[in-house]
Amino acid sequence: MYLVGFYSPKAKSGVTELSLSIYKWLKRNTYLSAAFISYGTLEKEEPSNELVHEFSKLSWAEQKRKVKKMKKEYDIIIYDASSQLSEGVLKLLPIVDRLFVVGEEHKDFAVKLYQTIQFNKIFDKSVKSFISQLQGNKTAIIRENKEGRVIGFNYSEKEANDIGQMVYTDYVTYYLEMKFIEKNKKIYNKIRKIPKEELHKGLYELGIDFEKALLFHKFIVLREVLGQDYNEALESLFPLLIHSSFDELLQKFQKELYIIAQFKI
Structure with a gap:
């Protein structure tokens, strides 16, 4: 149902460790069915239906089909998008429901990335109508943390719980947003008739x-x-x-x- 991306513009930023820790936190602490997608290869994790390795080896069309299928099967999917600045990752970032940039030093980058994605949506034919715009508003929102800073994480074990809580809260907000959109769509379709x-x-x-x-x-x-x-x-x-x-x-x-x-x- 809900795809959360973790990303950093540079290599070896701890994105994989952080995103895996959040996936495991959700499995331990919530009722949600959770899955994990890794853009690269995971050395210590066994691949399975809910833990996907080497996402980068799939074509763009196959990646979209895989995400669409998994969103029907799981409540929340954690997407480890760590691979430096690659075209494949950047193409998929706009379709995540929430995007978190790892590393406080990247907060300016996070803001610019968000602005770029929002600007590109203006010219996207798929978000021209009101209903589509409502759905599009969920895309690539970069939240702020408790201190009011732009999202970016200096990952540590101590922070895993706070970040997990943040992701879970964001999921609940997203779920309510989707229910609101579904209600409006039903009303609108009745009016059109x-x-x-x-x-x-x-x-x-x-x-x-x-x-x-x-x-x-x-x-x-x-x-x-x-x-x-x-x-x-x-x-x-x-x-x-x-x-x-x-x-x-x-x-x-x-x-x-x-x-x-x-x-x-």
Whole structure:
């Protein structure tokens, strides 16, 4: 379900030792089904279905298929991405659900990597729609630790428990985020099936206040008058319907009316 990457931009940074310790901590201290992926070869660990060696030898397509399959089988997967700056590792980093950069000395690098991944998502066709953007927001979040520093770990046995707790807490947050997204997707799909002439009635039947449903319908009509496709208008305004009060929705509607009036003048 959930893929956590541990990475460092330089070799021999302790990434493998740290990521393995977190995998073992999760097995000892949580109810989660955990698995481990190593980009390279693990000398002291026996390969198995849940402990994968030599991930680098798989093609890019095979790596993605393997991750997709394992995310269906396990609650959490720890990905040891230690191999210096390699194209293979960097290609996979954006698809992890959480990314931790090992070594406090790499905190500036961690910030720049996060910004680069976020920037690239702007041009990614797979995250253009609202629902996809919601799902995309989980990608490569670099959390902060208790002291407020950018994530980076000077690994020691003493810190393994703190880092394990952090990863576990992050998993719980992610799980709740996914439930929230699934709920919104179900609501959105129901709204899409409502005949557009009866949108306000259908929204009211789904539990939306009548005044808010009527205003939202008018908002959609306004966007159509401006030349926006109905389904595009529905998707772009859906977050306002779900997360805004009637007054906030009205304010947004009036603002767009004002802008139109200014253009007509």
